[in-house]
Amino acid sequence: MEDQLQLLRQHFEEIVSLTDEEWNFVQSHFEFKSLKKHQFLIQLGQPVDFEYWIIKGLVKAYSIDEKGKEHILQFAMENYWVSDHYAFQHQEPGTIFVDCLEDSEFFCLSLENREKICFEVPAVANFFRIKSNHGYINLQQRILSLLTMTAESRYEYLLNKLPKLIQRVPKKLIASYLGVSRETLSRFNS
Amino acid sequence: MEDQLQLLRQHFEEIVSLTDEEWNFVQSHFEFKSLKKHQFLIQLGQPVDFEYWIIKGLVKAYSIDEKGKEHILQFAMENYWVSDHYAFQHQEPGTIFVDCLEDSEFFCLSLENREKICFEVPAVANFFRIKSNHGYINLQQRILSLLTMTAESRYEYLLNKLPKLIQRVPKKLIASYLGVSRETLSRFNS
DNA sequence: AGTTAAAAGTGACCTAAATCACTTTTCAAT
DNA sequence: ATTGAAAAGTGATTTAGGTCACTTTTAACT
Numbered sequence: 377m378e379d380q381l382q383l384l385r386q387h388f389e390e391i392v393s394l395t396d397e398e399w400n401f402v403q404s405h406f407e408f409k410s411l412k413k414h415q416f417l418i419q420l421g422q423p424v425d426f427e428y429w430i431i432k433g434l435v436k437a438y439s440i441d442e443k444g445k446e447h448i449l450q451f452a453m454e455n456y457w458v459s460d461h462y463a464f465q466h467q468e469p470g471t472i473f474v475d476c477l478e479d480s481e482f483f484c485l486s487l488e489n490r491e492k493i494c495f496e497v498p499a500v501a502n503f504f505r506i507k508s509n510h511g512y513i514n515l516q517q518r519i520l521s522l523l524t525m526t527a528e529s530r531y532e533y534l535l536n537k538l539p540k541l542i543q544r545v546p547k548k549l550i551a552s553y554l555g556v557s558r559e560t561l562s563r564f565n566s
Numbered sequence: 567m568e569d570q571l572q573l574l575r576q577h578f579e580e581i582v583s584l585t586d587e588e589w590n591f592v593q594s595h596f597e598f599k600s601l602k603k604h605q606f607l608i609q610l611g612q613p614v615d616f617e618y619w620i621i622k623g624l625v626k627a628y629s630i631d632e633k634g635k636e637h638i639l640q641f642a643m644e645n646y647w648v649s650d651h652y653a654f655q656h657q658e659p660g661t662i663f664v665d666c667l668e669d670s671e672f673f674c675l676s677l678e679n680r681e682k683i684c685f686e687v688p689a690v691a692n693f694f695r696i697k698s699n700h701g702y703i704n705l706q707q708r709i710l711s712l713l714t715m716t717a718e719s720r721y722e723y724l725l726n727k728l729p730k731l732i733q734r735v736p737k738k739l740i741a742s743y744l745g746v747s748r749e750t751l752s753r754f755n756s
Numbered sequence: 757a758g759t760t761a762a763a764a765g766t767g768a769c770c771t772a773a774a775t776c777a778c779t780t781t782t783c784a785a786t
Numbered sequence: 787a788t789t790g791a792a793a794a795g796t797g798a799t800t801t802a803g804g805t806c807a808c809t810t811t812t813a814a815c816t
Contacts (some may be wrong), residue, residue, distance in 0.1 A: 498688035505695035515705035
């Protein structure tokens with residue numbers, strides 16, 4: 377556990393500096409969680425008590441439409457944060473599913489604890505500010521790609537941007553992330 | 567000018583509390599800017615020195631594809647923040663255009679000043695953290711809507727969510743925001 | 757190792773929405 | 787008020803990608 381906490385500290389310190397004292401305070405607000413492949417981190421309609429930092433593993437966040445079709449909002453792996461941010465922030469029942477594509481481990485942060493460490497340790501507020509800003513920028517890019525690019529070039533772009541992800545994830549899920557049918561993706565390129 | 571700064575203070579204080587002293591420090595890091603309809607706030611390839619809080623007016627942020635087609639990333643009006651966040655954050659040349667759909671006024675915050683007030687005044691770091699988080703959540707919603715909904719239901723959804731916006735913006739721009747052609751949008755609904 | 761299930765590929769056909777071309781309406785600027 | 791330019795509407799046609807049905811390949815789990 378010490379090792380994993382060390383990883384989390386490094387993750388913070390890539391962006392802000394923390395004293396040992398601050399870090400001790402911060403780390404005490406996280407809980408550990410471990411799940412096997414196919415288990416759910418978040419389910420539609422269920423409370424969303426945490427946001428999760430992924431120590432190891434891989435998850436998908438998705439919603440299911442009326443026709444039962446899955447639409448992938450996000451893949452998240454080591455070093456990523458994941459949650460149903462909307463439900464978490466508003467403390468409402470889950471609006472999406474998050475489940476594990478591989479056995480995974482998480483550090484869990486409750487809303488109360490997040491606000492506590494942010495208001496207690498300014499560096500942490502800045503950490504989440506900057507992270508959140510990066511996330512925002514990434515989503516803007518993705519929106520632009522959905523508006524401006526064809527399905528095929530979105531695929532090429534993703535292959536280029538996250539080649540390791542593609543190897544860990546079935547193509548039908550990549551298709552669902554790109555907003556294309558499995559069959560159409562299969563007819564692309566290479 | 568005092569009036570407008572008061573509005574900005576209120577905007578901060580909707581989320582965090584600031585002492586008069588803190589506020590005086592914070593406000594001194596903003597510059598005022600005023601533009602007429604059709605003028606550019608940000609242009610492709612030009613430096614992006616600021617992010618902007620809109621005092622009054624309305625702008626569109628968009629990119630133009632190879633075929634010269636415009637794709638709208640964001641509309642922003644009173645009380646909204648707008649920039650080319652990617653270029654601003656990385657201090658690189660603009661990747662998009664932002665121009666005014668109406669005469670508009672802005673408070674401008676440079677990256678240096680933003681970081682300064684965030685690290686000097688923790689409440690400000692928390693303000694931007696929370697704002698950024700809300701922005702992230704909104705973009706996730708928009709991505710889901712692009713993945714799961716038909717063009718027509720995205721339109722209905724927007725009509726419902728931002729009715730006043732639709733009245734201030736030509737439909738062809740709404741179409742471009744929704745990722746639908748002008749002609750197709752025109753054939754919808756009502 | 758053998759069995760079962762999931763993933764991926766592929767052809768035939770269908771459909772939502774794009775594109776093109778033109779008209780009508782609305783708005784903005786003298 | 788008049789003129790010119792955007793904006794909006796509409797028909798005809800095209801197209802990217804979806805859907806359905808089936809086969810082949812790969813991987814997961816006793």
